[in-house]
Amino acid sequence: MGKLYSGAEIVFKCLEDQKVEYIFGYPGGAVLPIYDELKNHSSIKHILVRHEQGAGHAAEGYARSSCKPGVVLVTSGPGVTNVVTALTDAYMDSVPLVCISGQVPTHLIGTDAFQECDTTGITRPCTKHNWLVKDPKDLSKIIHEAFKVATTGRPGPVLVDIPKDIQFAKAKYFPPKKEKKLNGKLLTKFSQKDIDQLIDLMSKAKKPVFYTGGGVINSGPKASQLLRQLVNLTGFPITSTLQGLGAFPGDDNQFIGMLGMHGTYEANNAMHDCDLLINIGARFDDRITGKIDEFSPRSKKVHIDIDPSSINKIIKVDLSIVGDVAEVISSTIKSLKKKNLNLEKSNKQKISKWWEQIQKWRTKKSLDFINSDKLIKPQHAVQRLYELTKNKDTYITTEVGQHQMWAAQHYKFDKPNRWMTSGGLGTMGYGLPAAVGVQVAHPNKLVVDIAGEASVLMTMQEMSTAVQYSLPIKIFILNNEYMGMVRQWQELLHEKNYSESYTAALPDFVKLAEAYGCVGIRAKTPDELDDKIIEMINTDRPVIFDCMVDKEENCFPMIPSGKPHNQMLLGPKDQKENKITGKGKTLV
């Protein structure tokens, strides 16, 4: 007769065996037994948020900056429905999250009880898998299975719904099965033949380009190191999606910038004109491809991905390699060295012409903007922030909108897991709680949330969490008093009908910071910007930085809807020549 534990105790034993250190949560009636048990497990620290969505995003920030799964604990009913946005965000961006939710007692399920909702029904489409625990004997097995599903293959969120009576009921505890050290990676599915084909294509290419994405980051820091080796070995240009930034150093010459709707001129043209496109861990998202039937029309395409359903989903490829990015790159490097194909030397002739073309495109300086000495331009603000923080191993989170694009364009990352942003779902209000999660994972590092004033108001209440746990996050608000991205589209597509895109009745952010118990700093002119940023960095408390920027600045370059990669808008002067018409208007 093994020792019997209550469901709540079993939950904690599972978390301890899974080496969980932090849970982000909010209590409620249906999870009281678990909260009651918390005091007996000092190795697990609970971070109390102020809204369950904040718990979800904080766990996401924690997971993405530390490569460990984030754990969320919420109550039934409204607790679960509040965390659905964060679960969907994690699902779209492949972030490993384990959400434990309370549920009404089993005999009350289906009776419209107090704070009851169909948790598994509501979260079914937005999680990799979810479980409703009906028998306390299954509880430990299910929680260990949940961690396994969340972290293997393509990572994603999972949810375990535990009714209150199960949390009280007693059962035996089963520790996790000792699996072979797979490190959460799938058994390799690709063959040496695939690698040989890839190398053959690489050796014949005259205009190759690497297109990397979030898959490289998800695979772990080793994948980024291997990617650098491969890029240096081949001498090919490399571009990255929004989620892939940091895998390859952003200030390296071989990096031609982010690509896509707001990517650089050289990156988008390279994608369009290349003859070999090697996709490593990206998914051909519509923000990247633009007009699908004119996407990279003359290239052979290779797709390396851990998720077979991602391959040939939108763009048909010529060679697909299913497997973990780190393993595929490592195999490729080994084979390249074995064949003694020093591509960098042998291809230098063919590729040097391609590099000349890329240099020509670079002279367009597509990320340039008209600076001002009276108004702070948002791009200038991000550049100054970068210059003053680049030597501090800074972690950056963002909200969603123009500031997010400017942050991606002007802040250069040279290490993975330093850039946390909501890409797939584009959740406004992501950055502030994510910064809380990142700071929890890295207590001695500088964490900055580059935010817009409209986004940051959505989850502002999490500043209390930052103050409670002394997390000195810096909220760097690019305050232009508009929902910038919406306003930009309305200007370009809807004849400047600025419908509901003005953030009226804005609070005074400095006074708001003080009300929360943090420090408020405001910068109004370019002259005071640097000093204020330095003041912000040196403040060892949470800071809200209200950076008042030019209200009408637009984010360029932009591939307008319905246009292919080589027809971008490069700035206000270009607009007159490239009006968006008819079909193009229907794209989001």
Next chain:
Amino acid sequence: MVKAKSAYSTPGKQGKFDTHIIVVWVDNETGVLARVVGLFSSRGYSIESLAVAEIDPKLNISRITIVTTGTPQVIEQIKLQLKKLVPVHKVADFKREDKNVIFKEMALLKVVGNNSKRKKAIKACKKYNVVILDKTNKSVVIQITALRREIDKVTKNLKPLGLVSTSRTGAVAMTRGAKVFK
């Protein structure tokens, strides 16, 4: 009139639509059918018919048979997305024209009318393994087993002969020969 302002991308050329029968072996756990069907509905795939039952009570495995139509690219996506689901063990895909697979569907037909109409109705289904399950002096309940298209035709022909109610199971499939799909 202003054109509609929000679609995700202008659709490319459409391929040819094929009818496929997708067979999924799943763990018979709570909500697994909702999960599979939810996948079809959330991604906009069609379900023309659905048949599901537990086939192995010891291992708790159910077999779901779904008839769907789509371009080859869509069918490939359906299969890959199904394989991603945690409770799914294997996914088989058969085309309607495949000669190595047997497809069958069962239907119960209730015909109401006078003697001669009922006799005509039974004659019309003669080819399809007719079994008379119920007989009164005003009605008859007929069971037939046939291919989906054949049942479609029969129900159309029986309408003028007094068909008042139809209950169909949806297609099920089994490969010919001794081999089992892995």
